[in-house]
Amino acid sequence: MDNNERRPGCRGWMAGVVVFWLRLLGGWMMAERLRRRQVRLAPAQWQQALDRLRTRLRISRPVPLLVFGLVHAPAVVGLWRPVVLVVLQPASMTPEPTNRFCLRNLG
Numbered sequence: 001m002d003n004n005e006r007r008p009g010c011r012g013w014m015a016g017v018v019v020f021w022l023r024l025l026g027g028w029m030m031a032e033r034l035r036r037r038q039v040r041l042a043p044a045q046w047q048q049a050l051d052r053l054r055t056r057l058r059i060s061r062p063v064p065l066l067v068f069g070l071v072h073a074p075a076v077v078g079l080w081r082p083v084v085l086v087v088l089q090p091a092s093m094t095p096e097p098t099n100r101f102c103l104r105n106l107g
Helices: 003-036 044-056 095-106
Strands: 039-041 065-068 075-077 083-086
Touching: 003 039, 003 075, 003 083, 044 065
Parallel strands: 065 083
Antiparallel strands: 039 065, 075 083
């Protein structure tokens, strides 16, 4: 096989690398946008519960708990500076499901 026969395969592979890298970059940008738009701080008792879980798991960095209206379930966003996004529905949701979620995803 000479060099000219290998070039289409290399170009196709490189195009795939670029496409998947752009997809990863787009997902990261959307996740960062979730962190910054239409969020507010969670009630103090929820943040205190998360802080207790954080110390129990021996996580030294603070992890903010934010209320976000566009997520349907709790989510952790961010790798280096994680943020926990929750939907606050006081009538139907107690802190226990959020505690279980935080234990599973922060640990």
